[in-house]
Every structure is written in structure tokens, then in C-alpha cells.
Amino acid sequence: MTDALCVENIESLLKLSETLEAVGGVLLNGNFPEQNFCFTSVQTDSRLIAEKSLFVPLIGEFQDGHSYIPQALEKGASAVFISKKTSKNLLEALKKEAADNKNVAFILVENTMQALQKAAAAYVRKFPRLIRCAVTGSSGKTTTKEITASILRQKFSVIATKGNFNSETGLPLSVFNIRSEHELGLFEMGMNRVNEIGEIAEVFKPNYAIITNIGTAHIGILGSRQNIANEKKKIFTYIDSFGAAFIPEKDDFASFLEKGVKGKVVKYGVDCDESVKLIADEGLSGTVFSVDGLEMRLSLPGKYNFLNALGAIALAKTLGCTAEQIKTGIESLKPLGGRSTIKKGKFTVLEDCYNANPDSMEKALDLCADTKIQGKKIYVLGDMLELGEESEKEHARIGEKALFSDADMIVFFGFEMNFAFEKAIEIAERKSSLADEKISSVRLVYIGNKDEAAVNDAAKEISEFAESGDLIMLKGSRGMGLERILPLIGMGGES
Template identity: 30%
Template structure:
């Protein structure tokens, strides 16, 4: 078996790392991970044939078949994580780590956009933010980069602590604490503890933390800990100042300049403020930072504005939980429009809280008095009690057919649901 030091020397011979035989590049290291329905060891030969330089495996029988190409370890996932830790220790650049219940990816993209104005910056690609994605992210940070932004997701306690031990952030940010992954975290207090593991890490290492001064939960969590090297509060004294929330956020700088963005809502404005604070901390000029924020236009189903004929669609279908759903509903309710329709899908990973949370969402939507409400998914039936006139579809096939039979015009449409609902599929039918 190879140890981490030996594996690292082999890694340096490679062009990158892949865990998917469909994405093999010539000279890469293939890592044979196991899942509920697959065993990557069985694809090692395929990866080598496709051009991988080495295959990291934890099956001795597979390693014996390819002694020159296979690197045998006790556990491929653990070896991948240890390899990433080892690589991280060779890097001397600042690493900004962020987590939170909502807005992580948007905030990551905003931060990366701002920092890229001055530094060669690497940021988490896509949603590579878990116990596999974070090691892959770290291993992608080469000597050419001057800064890194690493997104960390979690659905249970101790996961952020693990990810921090791998990416070892020097700076950090929690976007917010909300009702996300309640089933895995064991309730909202579990979310607070789990996300707070980033603060724990930064406090223990003397790192720098960025805190939203207007968020009482985050400020309280910060006060509970000591040992930070530096704390940077943002949105103190209402700077920058939000002057418009919809259809897109518009804010005023401390010099009086008005910046129009492509993102709606106060919740996205807070993400922008975080990116601006981090940019200022690292010496990005205010003009370039504001330019980066104004230019960011999402194309990843997150707060994405799509024009469909005379209809304006706010596509926010990448994820949903009670906190993000409530923020989106309230924001959409405040948006001026001739006719407003909401299409909302199930919120996943709520466990025993799911019926009550969907019922509460139904009441929130009812209070907003939209022109039309469409519910999709098995748990959205709990929202019907407060929405007797809503259209309810347990499956998306029926929803697609209904939308084709009932075309909309001159309408603003909010589409939001958990990733598993894939509600972006309804856009072609609007």
C-alpha cells in the first residue's frame, strides 16, 4: 500500500484528479470511490485505458491486475482527503472558506468575481462542496493561483469541521443560519452548531472572520468564541445601502454612486455586501469591486431572471428550504408586476418537520395573495389547507401538461423548489 507522502509524489506526476470515468483526461489520477450503487474499483481498468496515469483503488484484487497503474490504499475516500490535506499544506495563499444555510454558491461566485479583479483566483467549481468535492477543489489549486475561495456544504454536524481540516481556510464567512437540512442536523440548533464549526476552526487557528453586522444570530455566534486573528463586520452603518430590492437589487455606495445588479432581493444584497467587504480587505479597488458585483449574472438556476416572450421568470430552482423559500416568497410579493404566479415544489430533507414546514409555507403564500399558485410534489399537499384555490400536481408530468394547456402572458413567475424537484424543467412550458 502507498502512504500519503508516496501518493503525493504520484499525484504531482498527474494532470488532475477525476472520480468519474466519463471525465477522464490524459494523465489524470482516477480515484475509485464507492457509492450506494457502485464500486469505482470496477472501473479502474476502464480509467487507465481511457488515459488515466494512475488509478487509486482500495481493492487488492483490482490492484493485483494492474500493478503498474494502480495505487493501493486502505480506503480511497480517506486517501483522497488526506492527499488534499497534504497538498493544502504546500500552499501559502489565502483561502476564503464559506458556508451557510442559503446563498453559498451565489456568494462564492460574487467573492471570486471581486477577488479576480486583482488576483488570480480559484473558486469551487459547480457544487463541489462536500466531503468529496472539497478535496477535489483543493487538489485543483495549483501554483499559478494567488487566492482561493472554497465553498463548504453540510447536512449534519461535524461535516464542516472535516471540510475545514481539509481546505484549512485562513479567512471565513457564514452567509446565514436557516432551516436547511433539518433532518440531518437535528433541528435549527443543530444547524447553528454545525455551521458554527467554521467559526470554531478560525478561532482555533487565529483566522480572519467576516460577519454580517445586521444578523443577530451570526453576531451572537461570533461573540461566543474568542481567538480570531481579525474580525471584519460588514453592513455596519448601512454601508453599502440597499435602495431597491426588486425586480433587481440596487444599492448606493458610500460615495453616493448607485449600482444596479442582476440579482433580486435583500438576501442577495447581503451576499453582495459580503463580497465587497472581502474585496476591500484584500485591497481590491472599490470601483473594480462594484463593477464585479454589477456584472455578475447567474446562469445556474439560482436567482436567475429568464425572459419567455412577454413573461418574466425568476428561476430559483437549484435548492429550497423553509428559510430560503420564505425569503423568495416575500421578495416576490414585493415585486411590482401586473400579474404574479408562483410555482413551488417540495422542500427536501426536513424529516418530521416537513408537514408543518410545508403547511407554514402555504399560509405564507396565501398571505401574499398571488394571482395564481401552483404546487408540485408529494409534500406540497400539506400547503393546500391554506391554499384551497391552488393547483396541485403530485408529479411534474401533469404540471407540464397543464402549463401547455394554460399559456401565460404578461406574467411574472417565481419558480422555486429543492434540487431533487428539478423545477427548471417547467421553463420551456411557460
């Protein structure tokens, strides 16, 4: 039996020799039998450990994951990375634990986060024939990834990111789900800091990649849209002459993004591909269009989601998908929880509260403004987080935008939304003096917290104002939890 096999004859994701070489690691239990080495999953959260997991404890700002190693071992971890940077006392205790342990491999590394990424990169290299595709952008990443996956599954065996597991830890953990039967990997890449895209692109080395847009998400961290573009562009680093970069034609950074790409550059947009024709924008009901003359409907509402679909279609066509396969993928797309989800009951609700930044907030407001309904329009806008020094300016801008978006009532929810509320009040009072009835009659409500009492207050305000047939839009960052309002207004289960 070789070190590639567990004692139960289950193949390990990486051999012991492969793991040590990839991470530059050293076994703390030097007498560990190589034939005992095996891990079939990887986790950074000890609560998710299963039998034969590799546990990678991370050192954060407030806690050290190494303190959870005992729990991981109790749950069946078969291998553990240990950072040289953990506390001296904890390191000594772990060395004693490892000394005579012949069931668990304790591997000492410089940095557990980097070791996770290096091990993941080594694992990806085991699948040289895998078609490697990736998606990034300031907004629409997960939606684009889901549309793309739905289409590509009609032609390939696809492994894709679950949810938005797209970070410096999420991407490496995701690629460990690749198996020999997969023909194509599709992974989402996000960022919260400088060079995060660069690091995770190095793990997966995508040969095809879509950028959805260059917006203002995380501008508080990166400082400018140019800096954001610099970072997002790193997803194209490993594209070779056989690969392709997919860039939204109308984005004002499109020319910058295509510079230096070694593979094919494919621009996508409404007027980019003569074989794709827009038939009807049906607002909340989605978009009807054709590919090579074959009509199909995208159920996700809004022009921005149609643009996301165009990026997915451009990649699919490059990889040889037919119009029939594209139609099946587009029309079998399942609802995306919390993202552009339409719920119908007493009210029509646009639930778009998984994420928010100024760009996506504007798009959601434009969609609602363009939607024709018999009833009233009520917008519940939650804080847009991670805007840093730009927060006051951007929230104020959204307050003005919302006021001119055909609303009858706007509920500003959260501390940062006070800037939006104040701007809206200022403009509404000015318009009142000019006898602008539509603007001055908009009901403006501010709720400056996000606890349960605040949720109850918001629901009460809505319930007292709304009538059957009204449109209610919920839009805010995930941390605001706006979806908590839905069951309180009788819209918990409908869709």
C-alpha cells in the same frame, strides 16, 4: 529525472513520496518506477478520466467505484487509490493487475474518501502564500461565492469553486485546481451530515470565511438549527490572528458564531458599515447602493441577495479592494443559472429552482409579494427536499405563507407540497366564509408528481391562466426540475 516529473516532463500535482506519506498508502506494484509517477488531475467519476488522472473509486451505499477501475485505466488513468474495504475478490484481482504494471501506480489505502481528502490537504500545503477564503451557510452559499469571486478577481488571481462543488468529495477535487499563479483561493463548503464541514475545512484550512445564515436546510439530517449552527461554525476553526470571520449581524445565531474565533470578527448587514449605503431596492431589477460614495447596481433581485453582496463586500474590503474594484466586480457579475435569474418575454419569470429550503422559499415569496406589476402573479412551488421529520410542518407553513404573498395562482408541485396545498385550501375556505376576496380568490392547483406528464400538466395550467405581462416564479429543490416548465410556456430562451 526525479519522481516529481512525468516522463513527458510535465510536473505531477504531488510526488509519489508526498502522496504515499499523505494518505498512508502502500504501492501494490512495489517495483513501480518512481520516475513514471505523475497525475495532473483527480477524478472520482471514471467517465471524466483523462490522460494522467488519479482515479479515486468511492464505495457508496449501492455500488463500489472499484468496479470502474478498468474503464478508468482504459481512458488513461495513471494512478489509482484502492481501499482495503473493497471486496476480497476485487482486491485480489486488482493486486494481480498491479503486479507487473509499470505505467499505473496502484496505491492501497484504508479508505479512499479519506485518502482523497488527505491528498488534497497535502496539495494545499504546497501553496503557503495562497490567501484561503471560504463560504458556507444554509442558503446563498453559491451566490455569495460568485459575488465574492467577481469582486476579488479585480485585485487578485483567483481560483474558485466551479458551481457548487462543495461536498466531502467536491471540495477536495476543487482544490486540486489550484496552481502557482493563483494568489487567492475561494471555496464553497456545504454539508449533508455531521462534521462534513469540519472535514473539508481541515483540507483547505480557510483563514477567511463567510457564513451567510443559519437556516433550516438539511434540518432533517441535523435535527435542529442549533446543530446546524454548530456544524457551520466549524468553517472558522483554522482562522488565526491574521484572518477574519464574517457573520451576518441580524442572524439570531450571530453571537454564538463569533464565540471562540481566534481572528477578527466582522459583522455585516445593512447598518454595519457606514461606507456602504443603500440607495434603492428596485425589486426584480436589483439593488442600487454606494460604497465610499461610489454608486453601483447589483443586478440580482431581492434583499437577501443584497445581504449576500454585503458579506462579499466586507471580505473584499478587509483584503484591500477599492470601491472601484468592488463596483467593477458587482456590475460584471454574470447571471447565475437557476438562481434568482430573471427571464423576460411574454411573461416575466423569476427562475429560482436550483435549491430550496424554508428560508429561501420565504425570501422568494417576500420578493414576489413586494414586487409591483400590472399583471397577475403565479407561483410554482416545488418540494423542499431533505427536511426529514420537519417536512410536513415546514411545507404547511410555506403553503400559508404563499397564500398571503399577493398571489393570483399557486401551483403546488410534488408529493411533499401536498401539505402546503392542504394548508392553503383550509385557510382559503375559512377566509371565503369571512368574505376575504383576495385570499379566497387565489387559484390553487396541486400536481402530485414530478414526471414529464406532471410537468406538462403544470405548464397547461399556467398557460390557461397566464396572460402577457404576468409574473411567474419557479421555486423548488433541484431534484424537482421545475425549469422543465419554461420551454412549455414559451420561455425557454429569453433572459
